[in-house]
Amino acid sequence: METISIGVPSVAAKGSRTRRSVRTRLPAAIALLPTALIVLVVFIGCMLWTVRLSFTSSTLLPKLDWVGFAQYSRLFANDRFLTSASNIVIFGTLFIAGCLIIGFLLAVFIDQNVRGEGLFRTIFLYPYSMSFVVTGVAWQWFLNPGLGLQKLVRDMGFESFTFDWLVNQRMAIYTIVIAGLWHGTGLTMAILLAGLRGIDADLWKAAKVDGIPTWRVYTSVVLPLLRPMVVTAVVLLTTGVVKLYDLVVAMTLGGPGIATEVPAKFVMDHLFERNNIALGTAAATVMLITVIAILAPWVYVRYVRPQGRHA
Amino acid sequence: MSMKTRVSAYTLSVALIWSSGALAQQMKAEVLHWWTSAGESASVKVFADQFTKAGGTWVDNAIAGGANARTAGINRMVGGNPPTMMQFNTGKQFDELVSNDLVRDVDTFAKANKWREIMPKPIVDATVRESKFYAVPVNIHGQNWMFYNTKVFADAGLEPPKTFPELIASGEKLKAKGIIPIALGGQPNWEHNLFRAVVVGHGGAEMFRQLYGTRKPDVVKTPKFKETVEIFGKMRGLVDPGSPGRNWNDATALVITNKAAMHFNGDWAKGEFIAAGQTAGKEYGCTVVGQEPKLVIGGDVFVFPETKDKAALATQEKLIQVLLDPTTQIEFNKKKGSIPVRMDVDVSSMDVCAQKAHTILENPANQVESMEILSPPNFSGAMQDAVTQYWNNPNMSADAFIEKIVAAMRDAA
Numbered sequence: 238m239e240t241i242s243i244g245v246p247s248v249a250a251k252g253s254r255t256r257r258s259v260r261t262r263l264p265a266a267i268a269l270l271p272t273a274l275i276v277l278v279v280f281i282g283c284m285l286w287t288v289r290l291s292f293t294s295s296t297l298l299p300k301l302d303w304v305g306f307a308q309y310s311r312l313f314a315n316d317r318f319l320t321s322a323s324n325i326v327i328f329g330t331l332f333i334a335g336c337l338i339i340g341f342l343l344a345v346f347i348d349q350n351v352r353g354e355g356l357f358r359t360i361f362l363y364p365y366s367m368s369f370v371v372t373g374v375a376w377q378w379f380l381n382p383g384l385g386l387q388k389l390v391r392d393m394g395f396e397s398f399t400f401d402w403l404v405n406q407r408m409a410i411y412t413i414v415i416a417g418l419w420h421g422t423g424l425t426m427a428i429l430l431a432g433l434r435g436i437d438a439d440l441w442k443a444a445k446v447d448g449i450p451t452w453r454v455y456t457s458v459v460l461p462l463l464r465p466m467v468v469t470a471v472v473l474l475t476t477g478v479v480k481l482y483d484l485v486v487a488m489t490l491g492g493p494g495i496a497t498e499v500p501a502k503f504v505m506d507h508l509f510e511r512n513n514i515a516l517g518t519a520a521a522t523v524m525l526i527t528v529i530a531i532l533a534p535w536v537y538v539r540y541v542r543p544q545g546r547h548a
Numbered sequence: 549m550s551m552k553t554r555v556s557a558y559t560l561s562v563a564l565i566w567s568s569g570a571l572a573q574q575m576k577a578e579v580l581h582w583w584t585s586a587g588e589s590a591s592v593k594v595f596a597d598q599f600t601k602a603g604g605t606w607v608d609n610a611i612a613g614g615a616n617a618r619t620a621g622i623n624r625m626v627g628g629n630p631p632t633m634m635q636f637n638t639g640k641q642f643d644e645l646v647s648n649d650l651v652r653d654v655d656t657f658a659k660a661n662k663w664r665e666i667m668p669k670p671i672v673d674a675t676v677r678e679s680k681f682y683a684v685p686v687n688i689h690g691q692n693w694m695f696y697n698t699k700v701f702a703d704a705g706l707e708p709p710k711t712f713p714e715l716i717a718s719g720e721k722l723k724a725k726g727i728i729p730i731a732l733g734g735q736p737n738w739e740h741n742l743f744r745a746v747v748v749g750h751g752g753a754e755m756f757r758q759l760y761g762t763r764k765p766d767v768v769k770t771p772k773f774k775e776t777v778e779i780f781g782k783m784r785g786l787v788d789p790g791s792p793g794r795n796w797n798d799a800t801a802l803v804i805t806n807k808a809a810m811h812f813n814g815d816w817a818k819g820e821f822i823a824a825g826q827t828a829g830k831e832y833g834c835t836v837v838g839q840e841p842k843l844v845i846g847g848d849v850f851v852f853p854e855t856k857d858k859a860a861l862a863t864q865e866k867l868i869q870v871l872l873d874p875t876t877q878i879e880f881n882k883k884k885g886s887i888p889v890r891m892d893v894d895v896s897s898m899d900v901c902a903q904k905a906h907t908i909l910e911n912p913a914n915q916v917e918s919m920e921i922l923s924p925p926n927f928s929g930a931m932q933d934a935v936t937q938y939w940n941n942p943n944m945s946a947d948a949f950i951e952k953i954v955a956a957m958r959d960a961a
Contacts, residue, residue, distance in 0.1 A: 296926065297644040298626070311959055316952075317933045383790030404734075404792040406940055490735045493792035494940030495933060509615045511929035 284525065291519035297512040308519035318520060321498040324410050328499070329478040331414045332421065336474055337467065339418065340425025345455060347426070348433045358430075362423035369420065373487025376416040377403065406496040409489055413497055416484060421477060425470045432466035433459065479528060500524050575604040575863040579850075580624075581635035582617035584610050587819035591883035598876045604866055625650045630853030632860060633867050638674045638685060638847045639920035645851065646677045652852040655680040657868050666892045668845065668909055670917035675849055683849035686871050687886035690905050691814040691844045691918055692745035694837050695800070695821070698830070700727055700809045708810075708835055712750045712779050715810070715837060719786040722809050729786040731808035733796035736936040740928075742812045743780055743935045744919060749838030751776040753916045756844070760922040760931075765954045777938075777946040784942055792940065803832065818885040818901060827899075834901040836908065843908045846918030847886060927960035 294304050312318050343361055347354055364372065379385040380403040390398040402408035436459060444454045460467075482501040485491060491498040500520060507517030577599065583592045589610070596606040609631060611617035618641065621634045625645065636642045645651045658664065658681040664672055667685060675683045696708050704725055709715035719729035732738060748756040751772060758767035767773060788808075791799075800820040802808035811817065821832050828834060836843060850871065852864045870876060877888040878897065887895065887902045887909075895906045908914045919928050934952035938944050 296924070297622075298648065314955075314959075316937070377793060381790055381793075383788065401789060404789055409792075489793050492734060492736060492936065492940065494937045496940070506929065509619055511925045513926045513929070 287518045287525075288522050290514055291522045293515050295514040295518075297514070299514060304515075308515045309523075311516060312519050312523065317495045317498050318500070318503055320495050321500045321503050324497060325478065325481065325499050327410055328414055328417065328481060329475070331411075332417045332478060333471060333474045335414065335418045336421045336425045337470065339422045340470070341429050341460075343422065343426040344429040344433055347430055358427070361426050364420050365423045367420065369483040370487045372416055372420045373484045376412065376419070377488045380412050380415075403489070404493055406493050409493060409496045413481075413485060413488060416488060417477075417481075420484075421474060424473065428466050428470045428473075429463060432463040436462055475531075479524065575859070575866055576607060577604055577632040577863050577867055578607040578609055579633050579635075579867075580609045580611065580617060580621045580631040582611055582614045583635070584612045585819075586823075587816075587883060587885065591880050594876060594880040594883060595871065598870045598873065599867060602866055602870055604863065604870075625853050630855070632863055633850045633852055636683065636849050636851055637920050638671060638849050639918065639922075640924055641920070642683060642849075642851050643677070646682045650854055651682055652854050652864065653680045653682055654684060654852060654868060657681075657684075657865070661872065663872075666890045668889075668891065668915045669912060670845060670915050670921060671847060671889060674846075674917060674921040683851045684868050684871055685847055685849045685889045686877075687847045687881050687884055687889055688845050688905070688909070689814050689816065689847050689886045690836075691741060691846060692748055692836060692842075693813060693815055693817070693834050693901070694745070695803055695811045695813060695817055696833050696835070697803050697806055697809055698833050700806055704809075708833060709837060710835075711839055712746055712837060716779065716782050716786070719783070719810075723786060728788045728802060728808035729810060730783060731799040731802035731811040732787045732791045733794045733799040734787070734791035734940075735793065735795070736932045738796050738799070738813075739939045740932045740935045741814070742783070743939075744844060745812050745837065746780045746783070747776055748842050748844055748916055749836070750779055753842050753913075756842075756916055757922065759953075760919045760928070761917075763923070763927060763957045763960075765957055768950050768953050768957075774946055774950065777949055781938070781946055781949075784939060815885045815887075815901065815905065818899070829900040834904065840914070841908055842914050842916045843905060844916045844918050845909070846920050847889065924960065927956065930956035930960050 289301075290299055291308055292304060292306075293300055293302050294307075347357055347361075351357065367375075380400070382388065382399075382401045382404060387398060387400045390400075402412045440458060441454070444458065480501055481499050482505060485497055485499050485502055489497045491502055501524070504517045504521045504524070507513040507520065511517075579592075579595075581592060583589055592608070592610070596608060599606050611620055614637070618636070621631060622645070624630050625634075630650075642651060663681060668688065671685050671688060675681055675685050694708075700722070701708055704718075704722055704727065706718045706721060709718050722729040730742075732742060744756070744760075747759060751759075755767060755770075755773060755776070758764065759773075788802075796813060796817070797820050799808075800811055800813065800817045801824075803811045804821060804824045804826060815834075818828065818834075821828070826832055835841075850867070852868075855861060855864075872890065874888075874890065874893045877890055877893055878895070881888050881902070882898055887898070887905050891906075891909065895903055898906075919931075923931070931953065934949065934956050937952065938949040
């Protein structure tokens with residue numbers, strides 16, 4: 238038992254106990270079978286199919302030849318893919334960090350039992366109910382130098398005011414981050430607020446008795462207690478980062494130039510517009526490997542190692 | 549079980565009777581296309597009405613967005629449940645459908661109706677595979693038009709430019725007067741469209757064909773090409789700062805509202821002027837910039853998926869007849885903004901831009917096949933990435949851009 242700590246426990250058990258447990262578990266197994274099949278065929282199957290296609294020379298229709306790593310070497314020589322990759326890192330870091338910080342501050346603010354709490358909560362959470370397409374178009378108008386913020390401030394008399402990030406190659410990706418933050422902080426706030434509400438009031442009283450300043454309680458006591466909530470928020474936000482596509486399409490269409498291209502858009506364009514299935518699937522595979530590489534240590538620490546210790 | 553068998557046998561026989569009955573009485577055509585904007589759906593309605601008049605039933609299956617519609621249609625063909633007829637752009641989009649025997653060869657109709665003689669050669673070449681027609685072309689779109697605001701030019705005391713060096717010169721003058729010289733929808737495909745207009749207008753038809761067709765790096769290493777690229781580079785200074793990300797119709801609107809002087813676009817932009825109540829030749833003009841005006845042409849075709857069903861075959865044949873009928877052609881193309889694919893119809897009832905297009909195309913030397921016909925989407929996509937990088941980075945040199953084109957040619961080989 239010590240050595241097969243991550244295996245299924247019943248594998249090791251023998252004799253009548255196993256048979257009985259099979260009988261009692263049969264209905265459950267049957268009930269889970271469709272899900273298991275879907276996971277195997279649809280998720281895993283499609284994943285393997287995608288990886289397989291990335292080693293072919295498929296264009297419009299899938300073709301099962303073998304060209305080795307040719308598509309990958311083309312991919313990593315492609316300006317647009319490299320820009321996409323660095324953009325997703327910039328966006329991912331700023332978006333997740335920003336959502337957590339702003340979301341936490343908003344949650345703390347609402348947790349002060351402010352008047353009209355329901356109203357504020359609705360206002361902060363409302364952007365999340367918008368689709369990314371609506372968010373993107375709205376921010377595109379708002380940040381357009383000729384229509385939105387810049388024009389508004391200039392019309393108010395500040396002639397030299399300039400805010401042209403949206404049309405500036407170096408800054409455009411940050412406008413995507415701004416729109417993303419506007420969209421995502423509300424959800425983070427809601428999750429963290431639920432966590433804050435779950436914290437025992439006695440802790441606060443104890444801290445007060447000890448004379449610990451409020452900010453210190455938040456950073457040293459509350460935040461560690463909120464860990465599961467933070468993890469949930471990070472996981473949700475990360476999926477948003479990986480699939481980032483519609484926001485970019487609605488807001489900048491990858492421009493100016495290729496300044497705001499992202500990997501998901503690279504994959505979509507090559508699969509469906511450029512009849513280049515092989516290069517598209519190669520990019521998708523790289524995305525998959527990256528996600529696995531980021532997730533694997535976390536899964537190991539969280540699920541695999543603790544079990545090993547208990548066994 | 550026997551009950552079930554009987555039921556299914558019954559359904560089958562009913563279906564059989566119904567389908568053979570349909571052959572005699574009713575032709576039902578499911579048409580998959582992506583003509584969803586107001587002007588486009590008005591034009592497809594011309595086909596639908598004519599087909600209904602000919603005794604058929606038109607089942608309209610419009611899917612927004614060309615790429616979406618093509619993906620949906622191709623999936624259905626591969627899955628064995630194709631529509632009766634499906635739209636494509638003239639060019640390479642349906643190559644693999646032909647090589648996989650998924651679409652029907654319509655060459656008997658082409659021979660009987662002399663399509664090879666009445667249609668421009670680039671369109672014929674783009675539709676014929678292995679010397680047989682596999683699709684029915686329905687229109688010709690010119691892609692390199694320059695629309696201009698007549699009032700803005702008159703006020704500035706300038707003539708609309710005839711060549712690109714002239715255009716740069718008058719552009720600078722307009723800019724000094726506070727007018728946006730070129731209204732551009734700053735999205736990669738429109739930037740690329742502008743680039744192609746410069747290549748064909750300044751570099752000529754041969755350079756255009758070599759760049760997009762044969763794709764040999766020699767062509768981009770000529771001094772003439774570099775000159776062309778530099779002219780395109782100078783045009784970066786002639787658009788307004790709000791251009792990046794703008795939709796093409798918003799760019800057209802700048803010309804309509806006297807804010808901008810010129811706008812490069814395909815003839816579909818006419819729809820915007822018409823919707824604003826303007827008339828070609830009055831408030832706005834259309835011209836092709838270049839020493840000898842060459843028109844880059846593409847268009848739309850319909851393919852007919854392979855089927856064994858006799859009723860469906862008959863329906864497809866009726867559709868082909870309807871699509872190319874002279875009256876249908878004129879009416880459809882008036883709404884669509886394009887010109888009839890048959891050069892033998894009388895276009896005097898169409899607007900001045902369409903008549904101009906027809907006149908230009910009467911000389912075969914002026915017919916230049918579009919990028920969609922010449923290049924696989926793979927290469928045009930890589931080119932688009934290169935063009936948008938050059939256009940949006942004022943510091944990028946012509947040589948760096950040319951290097952990127954060479955790389956695109958190598959990768960998409």
